[in-house]
Structures are given as C-alpha cells and as structure tokens.
Amino acid sequence: MSNAISAPQPIEMPIGADDIRALIRPDHVHRRAYADPQIFAMEQERIFGRLWIYVAHESQLKQPGDFIRTRLSKYEVLVTRHNDGQIYVLHNRCPHRGARLCMVDGGTSRTFSCPYHAWVFRPDGSLSSVPHPKSYPANFSITDPQNHMQRIANVQSYRGFVFANLSDNPPPLLEHLGPMTDVIDNLVDRAPDGEVEIADSSFSLEYSGNWKLHLENAADIFHPTFVHSSSVIPARKAPANASILDQDQTREMLLANGFGFKEWEGIQLSGLDSGHTYMTSFYNQGVLANQNEDPVSAKYRALLAEKIGVERANSVLGMTRFNNIIYPNLIINAQYQQMRVTIPLSVDRTLVRIHCFRLKGAPDEMFHRAVRFLTTIGSPASMIFSDDVEMLERCQRGLATETGPWIDFSRGLDNDQTDADGSVSGAASEMPMRVQFKAWLKHMTAEAA
Ligand code: FES
Numbered sequence: 458m459s460n461a462i463s464a465p466q467p468i469e470m471p472i473g474a475d476d477i478r479a480l481i482r483p484d485h486v487h488r489r490a491y492a493d494p495q496i497f498a499m500e501q502e503r504i505f506g507r508l509w510i511y512v513a514h515e516s517q518l519k520q521p522g523d524f525i526r527t528r529l530s531k532y533e534v535l536v537t538r539h540n541d542g543q544i545y546v547l548h549n550r551c552p553h554r555g556a557r558l559c560m561v562d563g564g565t566s567r568t569f570s571c572p573y574h575a576w577v578f579r580p581d582g583s584l585s586s587v588p589h590p591k592s593y594p595a596n597f598s599i600t601d602p603q604n605h606m607q608r609i610a611n612v613q614s615y616r617g618f619v620f621a622n623l624s625d626n627p628p629p630l631l632e633h634l635g636p637m638t639d640v641i642d643n644l645v646d647r648a649p650d651g652e653v654e655i656a657d658s659s660f661s662l663e664y665s666g667n668w669k670l671h672l673e674n675a676a677d678i679f680h681p682t683f684v685h686s687s688s689v690i691p692a693r694k695a696p697a698n699a700s701i702l703d704q705d706q707t708r709e710m711l712l713a714n715g716f717g718f719k720e721w722e723g724i725q726l727s728g729l730d731s732g733h734t735y736m737t738s739f740y741n742q743g744v745l746a747n748q749n750e751d752p753v754s755a756k757y758r759a760l761l762a763e764k765i766g767v768e769r770a771n772s773v774l775g776m777t778r779f780n781n782i783i784y785p786n787l788i789i790n791a792q793y794q795q796m797r798v799t800i801p802l803s804v805d806r807t808l809v810r811i812h813c814f815r816l817k818g819a820p821d822e823m824f825h826r827a828v829r830f831l832t833t834i835g836s837p838a839s840m841i842f843s844d845d846v847e848m849l850e851r852c853q854r855g856l857a858t859e860t861g862p863w864i865d866f867s868r869g870l871d872n873d874q875t876d877a878d879g880s881v882s883g884a885a886s887e888m889p890m891r892v893q894f895k896a897w898l899k900h901m902t903a904e905a906a
Pocket residue numbers: 551552553554555556571572573574575576
C-alpha cells in the first residue's frame with residue numbers, strides 16, 4: 458500500500474463552469490473572484506491543488522534532517538531531506554490521531570516526534586517508533602504505510618528549486634515552467650561557482666487581502682509613480698553620493714519608482730498563456746545599472762568571466778527581466794537575486810515570504826547588495842512594500858462589499874500585441890492581469906485533474 462496522497466477531492470459546491478466564466482470579461486473581473494470563500498476553495502483545489510507549486514529551495518535542505526514548513530493548496534506540509542539525500546514533501550499531520558506535528562517554520566531534526574502520544578517519524582515520513590509497542594494489536598506494524606506521515610507523490614526540482622504537485626498525473630515540471638526556466642537559469646548562471654544559496658534569514662508578511670492582488674501588483678508598473686511617491690520625493694531631495702555605506706543603492710532604488718511618461722514608454726511587459734508574466738527592468742542608474750563598472754561589479758564580472766568566458770558572462774549579465782512571475786506563486790528577480798513566494802491562507806489573507814540569494818563564488822559585496830535590495834523593497838517595514846500592502850488591503854476592503862461589482866482591467870487593451878507565444882504590451886497596460894485571469898479561467902473551468 459502506498460502512503461502517497463492524491464489530489465484533494467472536488468468540493469461539492471453550487472458553482473459550475475458557467476458561473477466561473479460569468480465572472481470574467483475581456484476587460485473586467487467580478488469582485489467575487491477576490492472575495493467569495495467558495496471561489497477560494499475552488500482555487501485551492503483547481504489551481505494550488507493541480508499546478509506545480511514552488512515549495513522550497515534545495516539550499517534550505519543541505520543536510521539530512523533539514524526541513525522547512527510551508528503550504529501546498531489547503532495543506533500544511535514539511536519539505537524534508539532524508540538520510541538518503543532525497544527530498545520529500547510530507548503532510549504535517551500525525552497519522553495516529555491527526556495532531557499537527559511540527560510547529561516551527563524550519564530547522565534540522567533527524568526525527569519528528571508527535572507531541573500527543575510520541576509516535577516518532579523519520580524525515581521520509583516513515584514511522585520509527587511508538588511508545589509501549591506491546592499495547593498495540595498484533596496486526597499493527599510500524600512499517601505499514603498507513604501509519605506513516607503521508608507523502609506528496611509528485612516532487613521535482615529544477616536547478617535547486619523544488620516544486621510539488623498534488624495531481625495524480627501531472628505534466629512534467631518543465632512543461633509548466635516553459636520559457637520561465639530562463640529566469641531560474643539566469644539566477645543560477647550568475648553564480649561564478651554555478652550554484653545559489655538562499656539567505657538564512659528572510660522576511661514574512663501577512664496581509665489582509667486575496668493572493669491574486671499580490672501577483673497583480675508585481676506586474677503593475679503603473680502604480681509606483683503614485684503609490685511610492687512618499688519615498689520618491691524624499692529621495693529626489695536627498696543629496697547624491699551622501700552615503701558611503703551603500704554607494705547610493707538605496708537612493709537609486711527609491712528614485713527608480715519615480716516613473717514619468719518616458720520610463721513608461723521604455724518598459725515592455727510580457728505575458729504567457731500559462732499565466733507567467735515578466736517585464737523589462739527599470740533600475741538603470743548607479744550600482745543597480747546592468748553595465749555598471751564600479752569596483753564591486755567589475756570584480757564580480759571578471760570572476761564570472763574567468764569561470765564561464767567573457768561572451769557567456771556578458772550574455773548572462775545582459776538579461777535584465779524584472780518581476781518574473783511563475784504562476785501561481787513565485788516571483789523571481791534574477792538580476793538582484795530576489796524571490797517572493799505567495800501563499801494563500803484564506804480568501805482575504807495571504808502570506809508572502811521574501812528571500813534573497815547568495816551567488817556562490819561572487820564577492821561578498823554582491824550578497825550585501827542583494828540583502829540591501831531585500832531590506833529596501835521587501836521588508837514589511839520598508840518604505841516601498843508597506844505602501845503596496847496598504848493598497849492591497851484597501852482593494853480587498855472595497856472588493857468585500859457588494860457594491861460594484863465589476864472591477865476594470867481595460868487599460869492598454871487596444872494596443873496589446875498577441876501572438877502564438879503570448880502577449881506583449883507597453884508598461885501602461887493591464888495586459889499581465891488579463892493574462893493571469895485567462896490562465897485562472899482555464900484552470901478553474903477544467904473539470905478533471
Ligand atoms: S496524535 Fe500523534 S501520536 Fe497520537
């Protein structure tokens with residue numbers, strides 16, 4: 458008997474494919490897509506329960522016993538490294554009486570011991586021991602998979618990024634990632650030693666809003682001019698090169714959000730039918746510029762060229778795609794070694810984990826820049842993300858009311874260009890949101906897993 462778990466059973470609900478289709482128009486979306494708990498339950502089953510979902514990075518699981526705790530669809534799971542080196546994704550639930558086993562977000566432990574009656578499990582989920590074994594009946598066996606932590610059957614990695622899938626017969630991970638493997642490749646290829654390592658510390662933030670709002674905001678290049686003016690204006694007043702600590706990185710990052718028409722016109726957005734989207738970069742000044750030749754960048758560029766050749770290094774460093782969204786839960790910025798993971802908790806509650814990476818073999822100063830990028834933009838207390846969160850929560854409050862009920866995604870509709878590979882548009886377009894909802898509609902109306 459296998460202890461692998463299959464996809465969550467479809468929930469009985471009075472919502473059919475036609476009801477879902479009725480929520481999406483070419484240029485508008487009904488507020489129920491963000492505010493209806495039944496729609497959220499359906500998303501958990503049909504999107505987070507069927508697609509490949511990012512769950513961990515292998516560098517978080519270096520040694521046997523290393524684990525992290527996260528969510529997969531409606532389940533809390535542990536991603537573990539077993540003694541044989543294999544990675545497992547296990548339900549964080551004791552098979553004895555159902556108790557939640559692990560209460561921390563990560564660490565190292567050779568066993569998971571249930572706090573209730575002390576059944577003890579190995580990192581592959583198998584049952585190692587039970588107290589007072591003679592009190593169990595003769596047919597009780599610790600080798601019976603029914604007594605093990607349940608495993609997610611489908612776990613695959615792409616260059617260190619671990620994904621899990623609850624479907625019975627999922628397509629290959631590579632099919633799901635499609636051209637977005639480029640951005641994972643680019644992040645890893647930036648490391649002179651060919652490997653990246655997630656920083657030990659990360660930020661976690663919960664906001665009172667639907668998960669889709671975060672993905673949309675990451676693809677919305679129209680908002681920074683308005684939402685982030687509170688940090689753009691002081692940055693404009695601050696003297697240049699006043700900080701000897703960060704070579705003006707923080708100031709340049711704040712300034713970059715001060716878009717004018719010229720910047721809007723210079724940015725291109727791309728969207729794929731799978732819901733993945735990305736944009737061209739808009740950090741073009743100072744130490745953030747791609748062709749920057751300050752001493753740290755020059756040293757790093759030389760190190761990379763030494764390992765992979767000048768031409769290849771130029772090609773790797775020349776890719777500046779920003780906010781690469783791998784639908785439905787991962788956002789990667791390879792150029793600045795940043796990553797965000799979107800984890801839906803309820804229809805109006807979302808957890809965001811924000812990480813940065815160390816490029817193995819690169820000068821330490823490159824890692825310091827990645828950390829500075831993380832704290833400037835990704836910290837819950839940052840001058841940037843806190844403003845974004847305020848907008849997401851205001852949207853959710855409005856969407857929770859019966860008024861409306863339609864919201865508008867029409868900006869740029871007449872000028873988007875679509876071909877077999879997907880869509881491209883200027884920065885002022887809401888094309889990425891339309892692309893995300895196109896994928897959403899496809900998954901939400903697909904009956905079979
Ligand atoms: S519920 Fe875990 S050992 Fe009893």
